[in-house]
Amino acid sequence: xxxxxxxxxxxxxxxxxxxxxxxxxxxxxxxxxxxxxxxxxxxxxxxxxxxxxxxxxxxxxxxxxxxxxxxxxxxxxxxxxxxxxxxxxxxxxxxxxxxxxxxxxxxxxxxxxxxxxxxxxxxxxxxxxxxxxxxxxxxxxxxxxxxxxxxxxxxxxxxxxxxxxxxxxxxxxxxxxxxxxxxxxxxxxxxxxxxxxxxxxxxxxxxxxxxxxxxxxxxxxxxxxxxxxxxxxxxxxxxxxxxxxxxxxxxxxxxxxxxxx
Ligand SMILES: Nc1ncnc2c1ncn2[C@@H]1O[C@H](COP(=O)(O)OP(=O)(O)OP(=O)(O)O)[C@@H](O)[C@H]1O
Ligand SMILES: [Mg+2]
Numbered sequence: 720x721x722x723x724x725x726x727x728x729x730x731x732x733x734x735x736x737x738x739x740x741x742x743x744x745x746x747x748x749x750x751x752x753x754x755x756x757x758x759x760x761x762x763x764x765x766x767x768x769x770x771x772x773x774x775x776x777x778x779x780x781x782x783x784x785x786x787x788x789x790x791x792x793x794x795x796x797x798x799x800x801x802x803x804x805x806x807x808x809x810x811x812x813x814x815x816x817x818x819x820x821x822x823x824x825x826x827x828x829x830x831x832x833x834x835x836x837x838x839x840x841x842x843x844x845x846x847x848x849x850x851x852x853x854x855x856x857x858x859x860x861x862x863x864x865x866x867x868x869x870x871x872x873x874x875x876x877x878x879x880x881x882x883x884x885x886x887x888x889x890x891x892x893x894x895x896x897x898x899x900x901x902x903x904x905x906x907x908x909x910x911x912x913x914x915x916x917x918x919x920x921x922x923x924x925x926x927x928x929x930x931x932x933x934x935x936x937x938x939x940x941x942x943x944x945x946x947x948x949x950x951x952x953x954x955x956x957x958x959x960x961x962x963x964x965x966x967x968x969x970x971x972x973x974x975x976x977x978x979x980x
Contacts, residue, residue, distance in 0.1 A: 720783060722747040722925055723768075723894055728777035730763055737763045739949035745894075745942075746921045752936035752957075755946035756972060761929045764946070765896045768927070769974040770803045781805045781893055807892030811899040815871040815886070822867045825854040825886045827837075832890065857893070861864040861915050877908030881915055888919075895919070897928040913939075933976050937961050945969050 722733065722745035728741040737760045745751055753761050766772040768779060770786070779787040786802045794802075815824050829850045833839060840844035858864050863879035871879050880900055887895055897916065901909040913935050919926065920939060930936055936943055943960040945953045945968075953966045964970050 721745060722749075722782055724780045725768070726778040728764070728767060729775045729789075730767055730772060731775045735913075736775075737949050738767065741777070741836065741949075741951060743944060743951060745925065745927070747893075747925050749942065750920050750924075750928065750940050751927045751942050751944055752940035753927060753929045753944045753946060754931065754933070754936055754972070755952075759946040760949045761946055762898055765808060765898050765927065765929060768894075768896060769806045769808045770799050771808070787793070804890055805893045807879070807887035807890060807895045809883050809887050809895070809897045809900050811902050813871070813876070813883045813903075815879055815882055817871050820868050820870055821863065821874070821882050822851070822854055822858070824871065824882055825857060825889050826850050829853065829889050854889065855884070857888050860888075860918070861885045863932065875908055876904045877911045880904065880908075880912045884912075884915055884919075894925045894927065897926065897930070899929055900930065901930070901932060908972070930974070933961070933973075945972065947972070957980075 724744045726742055728738055729736060730738040741764060753764070755761055763772060764909045767774045767787070774787055774789065776789040777787070777857045778785070778789060786805060816827070819827065830847060833846045833850060855864070855867070858867060862885055863878060863881055863885070866874060866878060871882065874882070900916065901912050906911065909932070913932065916926070916928065917939050928936070928940065938957070940957055942954060944951055944959055945960060945966070953960060953964065960969070961973065964973060
């Protein structure tokens with residue numbers, strides 16, 4: 720069974736329909752790159768998956784469990800939060816808390832959740848020790864152990880984005896989403912972030928990466944989704960999408976991407 724199923728997903732803002740019926744599914748461990756021109760609805764799709772926007776119509780299920788059902792759109796805040804936990808989202812602009820250190824940024828949500836869950840039957844101290852150990856592990860995974868106590872303002876963009884990735888991983892999302900994770904970075908910092916994302920693929924993470932890094936999409940993604948005007952215009956393997964595009968819109972998009980490299 721597919722891990723994620725998206726069916727007939729629509730989203731309007733006022734009378735503009737930004738997502739016009741999105742259908743796709745993905746398997747556990749799969750990496751999908753979403754490409755497409757500005758305004759095609761890529762961010763809106765990620766925000767709908769992450770329950771940051773309420774879709775107008777459609778269905779989203781993760782592991783067979785309903786995350787959104789257009790027929791029952793009203794949910795309590797708690798329900799929404801639980802569903803949101805199935806997804807992690809890394810933004811283009813990092814969105815770290817500037818007043819907290821690196822380690823605090825990573826542990827904050829884990830500690831809030833532990834409190835909500837009565838520390839999982841442990842003492843507060845025991846539970847926080849575990850959380851700190853997990854955060855250290857994640858910091859090592861993104862190569863930032865030495866920045867543990869630094870504040871975001873003192874880090875490079877690439878380092879901040881790696882902290883944001885560790886923070887997103889902390890809550891063990893089933894599916895990790897990235898919205899143009901490198902577009903705010905200088906070229907020399909882009910590589911370090913892409914390497915971390917690639918290393919997550921090697922650990923079997925399931926990921927949806929909105930990106931304009933065509934080389935990265937081609938070499939890291941298992942499947943490419945090309946969006947145009949609120950629909951999936953074409954999808955397929957990197958070889959097919961980049962090597963033998965069928966849609967005229969996709970051909971034009973790729974030609975333009977080629978020019979800007
Ligand atoms: N909150 C909102 N209210 C009104 N319109 C919105 C809102 N969010 C997005 N839109 C519109 O929806 C369309 C799709 O936006 P979206 O941000 O999803 O595009 P995108 O593919 O991510 O583009 P980009 O590559 O520039 O990030 C755009 O026309 C945008 O203006
Ligand atoms: Mg966007």
